[in-house]
Amino acid sequence: xxxxxxxxxxxxxxxxxxxxxxxxxxxxxxxxxxxxxxxxxxxxxxxxxxxxxxxxxxxxxxxxxxxxxxxxxxxxxxxxxxxxxxxxxxxxxxxxxxxxxxxxxxxxxxxxxxxxxxxxxxxxxxxxxxxxxxxxxxxxxxxxxxxxxxxxxxxxxxxxxxxxxxxxxxxxxxxxxxxxxxxxxxxxxxxxxxxxxxxxxxxxxxxxxxxxxxxxxxxxxxxxxxxxxxxxxxxxxxxxxxxxxxxxxxxxxxxxxxxxxxxxxxxxxxxxxxxxxxxxxxxxxxxxxxxxxxxxxxxxxxxxxxxxxxxxxxxxxxxxxxxxxxxxxxxxxxxxxxxxxxxxxxxxxxxxxxxxx
Amino acid sequence: xxxxxxxxxxxxxxxxxxxxxxxxxxxxxxxxxxxxxxxxxxxxxxxxxxxxxxxxxxxxxxxxxxxxxxxxxxxxxxxxxxxxxxxxxxxxxxxxxxxxxxxxxxxxxxxxxxxxxxxxxxxxxxxxxxxxxxxxxxxxxxxxxxxxxxxxxxxxxxxxxxxxxxxxxxxxxxxxxxxxxxxxxxxxxxxxxxxxxxxxxxxxxxxxxxxxxxxxxxxxxxxxxxxxxxxxxxxxxxxxxxxxxxxxxxxxxxxxxxxxxxxxxxxxxxxxxxxxxxxxxxxxxxxxxxxxxxxxxxxxxxxxxxxxxxxxxxxxxxxxxxxxxxxxxxxxxxxxxxxxxxxxxxxxxxxxxxxxx
Numbered sequence: 001x002x003x004x005x006x007x008x009x010x011x012x013x014x015x016x017x018x019x020x021x022x023x024x025x026x027x028x029x030x031x032x033x034x035x036x037x038x039x040x041x042x043x044x045x046x047x048x049x050x051x052x053x054x055x056x057x058x059x060x061x062x063x064x065x066x067x068x069x070x071x072x073x074x075x076x077x078x079x080x081x082x083x084x085x086x087x088x089x090x091x092x093x094x095x096x097x098x099x100x101x102x103x104x105x106x107x108x109x110x111x112x113x114x115x116x117x118x119x120x121x122x123x124x125x126x127x128x129x130x131x132x133x134x135x136x137x138x139x140x141x142x143x144x145x146x147x148x149x150x151x152x153x154x155x156x157x158x159x160x161x162x163x164x165x166x167x168x169x170x171x172x173x174x175x176x177x178x179x180x181x182x183x184x185x186x187x188x189x190x191x192x193x194x195x196x197x198x199x200x201x202x203x204x205x206x207x208x209x210x211x212x213x214x215x216x217x218x219x220x221x222x223x224x225x226x227x228x229x230x231x232x233x234x235x236x237x238x239x240x241x242x243x244x245x246x247x248x249x250x251x252x253x254x255x256x257x258x259x260x261x262x263x264x265x266x267x268x269x270x271x272x273x274x275x276x277x278x279x280x281x282x283x284x285x286x287x288x289x290x291x292x293x294x295x296x297x298x299x300x301x302x303x304x305x306x307x308x309x310x311x312x313x314x315x316x317x318x319x320x321x322x323x324x325x326x327x328x329x330x331x332x333x334x335x336x337x338x339x340x341x342x343x344x345x346x347x348x349x350x351x352x353x354x355x356x357x
Numbered sequence: 358x359x360x361x362x363x364x365x366x367x368x369x370x371x372x373x374x375x376x377x378x379x380x381x382x383x384x385x386x387x388x389x390x391x392x393x394x395x396x397x398x399x400x401x402x403x404x405x406x407x408x409x410x411x412x413x414x415x416x417x418x419x420x421x422x423x424x425x426x427x428x429x430x431x432x433x434x435x436x437x438x439x440x441x442x443x444x445x446x447x448x449x450x451x452x453x454x455x456x457x458x459x460x461x462x463x464x465x466x467x468x469x470x471x472x473x474x475x476x477x478x479x480x481x482x483x484x485x486x487x488x489x490x491x492x493x494x495x496x497x498x499x500x501x502x503x504x505x506x507x508x509x510x511x512x513x514x515x516x517x518x519x520x521x522x523x524x525x526x527x528x529x530x531x532x533x534x535x536x537x538x539x540x541x542x543x544x545x546x547x548x549x550x551x552x553x554x555x556x557x558x559x560x561x562x563x564x565x566x567x568x569x570x571x572x573x574x575x576x577x578x579x580x581x582x583x584x585x586x587x588x589x590x591x592x593x594x595x596x597x598x599x600x601x602x603x604x605x606x607x608x609x610x611x612x613x614x615x616x617x618x619x620x621x622x623x624x625x626x627x628x629x630x631x632x633x634x635x636x637x638x639x640x641x642x643x644x645x646x647x648x649x650x651x652x653x654x655x656x657x658x659x660x661x662x663x664x665x666x667x668x669x670x671x672x673x674x675x676x677x678x679x680x681x682x683x684x685x686x687x688x689x690x691x692x693x694x695x696x697x698x699x700x701x702x703x704x705x706x707x708x709x710x711x712x713x714x
Contacts, residue, residue, distance in 0.1 A: 290527065
């Protein structure tokens with residue numbers, strides 16, 4: 001680990017980049033850096049679903065720490081799931097290996113609102129508190145807390161399992177807007193409760209995962225989704241921690257996602273980072289290497305990594321990341337090399353953009 | 358049926374719109390208008406996979422005609438599949454119900470190129486010829502022929518089944534570009550052979566389905582995919598039929614997809630149609646109602662349909678369509694009502710955009 005990451009977190013490269021401040025090096029972390037791609041994870045993970053593992057603080061702590069040790073990334077992200085709160089209040093959610101979140105009785109009508117009581121983190125997710133506290137005691141880099149955005153969580157509750165079309169979700173949001181808004185309002189409250197709890201216990205930044213918002217047209221997003229995500233960001237604003245807003249395929253939504261109250265906007269690989277910058281003026285950006293690129297030979301990975309750095313051109317307010325989660329089949333050695341490359345070359349790619357590559 | 362659709366095809370609303378000419382009404386058809394959403398389809402479809410049905414000209418003809426009769430759409434699209442050519446030459450492809458294309462031995466190395474011999478439509482897909490001829494004899498609207506674009510077909514051949522990440526595909530295109538280009542060149546030749554055959558037998562327009570190109574970043578698309586799609590468009594240019602280029606989630610690629618040689622660019626619902634217009638100046642556009650919207654109550658469907666029309670604002674060169682295929686659970690009555698609304702109001706939504714809604 002470098003000296004920089006041993007300074008207090010407010011002066012860490014990650015937090016400074018979130019705030020658009022100058023950094024000693026370009027900070028980097030990876031979505032799903034913990035988990036299936038790591039042999040040390042597969043060794044300790046045991047049986048049961050991810051929700052079982054999350055409920056064991058010692059295990060969740062170790063899983064969170066593994067990629068920090070291995071990669072020397074600039075931030076840790078809590079090993080948890082966007083479905084943890086709705087699972088914890090007993091909505092009947094599970095995570096099926098190889099499938100994703102499945103819901104025994106999907107949300108279908110007003111009566112189902114009664115199944116969504118408020119989250120009480122002390123009572124419902126004490127294991128999250130314990131894991132966060134463990135981590136804060138151990139980590140020398142900032143811990144990112146997170147929550148699922150109301151739309152993405154709602155889409156799982158309504159569809160009952162991962163969907164490609166979001167047919168039921170869209171039918172409800174457009175056909176029963178009053179019910180939809182009540183559902184999303186409750187999910188926003190749950191996200192706020194969970195995030196505030198994570199921050200109170202030591203998380204130094206938060207990320208709101210609206211992973212599937214890119215399935216929506218901009219006007220539908222603006223009318224029926226953005227107000228609820230904005231409520232979440234407003235609800236944690238007083239903590240002062242940087243707020244990251246993430247989704248996939250959100251090229252047309254980036255401006256709105258920034259305006260929802262984010263300090264940092266996640267950008268997948270579909271929008272070149274220099275183009276993305278023009279859509280979120282004044283915001284920091286996080287991304288944007290295609291995770292699938294990391295399956296190619298190293299020279300290709302290095303060139304694509306440098307391309308991201310060149311497009312940022314040394315500007316403040318860039319956190320290097322993948323555009324989506326690490327693929328399970330990835331060789332962890334590649335990610336380690338990406339971290340080293342970003343740390344070594346990140347700030348060199350300003351100005352003479354072509355000459356550097 | 359209206360008089361207009363009984364005029365020769367060159368003067369049909371659909372062909373005129375493809376060419377950016379004035380139209381008597383806004384033409385409309387739906388991707389996957391034939392198929393599972395129609396009770397008359399489920400009645401005659403029988404058992405076996407879609408590839409079995411495609412190989413029976415009488416059945417494929419009837420399935421193609423069903424939505425034309427029911428909806429009064431302005432174009433028919435051949436009932437076939439983008440995997441028909443690679444299946445026909447014996448690559449070992451099947452279409453698994455509820456899954457999609459699956460490949461017994463996926464494409465993984467140079468040796469697999471030998472399994473991709475050129476398509477000889479007379480020998481390999483005589484049933485397609487017969488179906489096209491049947492249709493041309495019966496139809497009073499233009500028939501759209503189609504092919505899978507080299508990238509999208511390659512992604513199925515390499516992944517072996519539908520993928521969310523395209524990890525193997527991207528690893529090959531970036532890691533083994535010489536092999537990738539040879540593969541795509543062969544698939545481009547197969548697409549050209551199939552399309553020329555369909556046009557020679559009476560198809561009046563063609564659509565190239567690069568359904569999953571939206572998974573790529575623009576520079577990867579431009580270097581490794583676009584040249585091969587451009588070859589397909591160039592290969593059919595001498596026929597003079599309008600060429601439509603379609604993909605999902607392609608907001609950042611629209612300009613390139615137009616520049617590849619398309620006369621018409623498909624636009625899904627993620628990009629508002631007025632914004633899409635600015636990305637493909639001089640081209641016609643096709644779209645862009647979210648198919649999932651059609652699961653909402655009629656007033657919502659009507660309002661979203663009018664929104665598409667308003668955004669086009671009466672300009673020539675618009676073919677109304679969904680942004681992707683009809684969902685199987687759709688009520689066909691809704692699509693019939695959309696057709697009627699587009700036909701009746703389509704041209705009224707120019708100029709006074711707000712007053713019309």
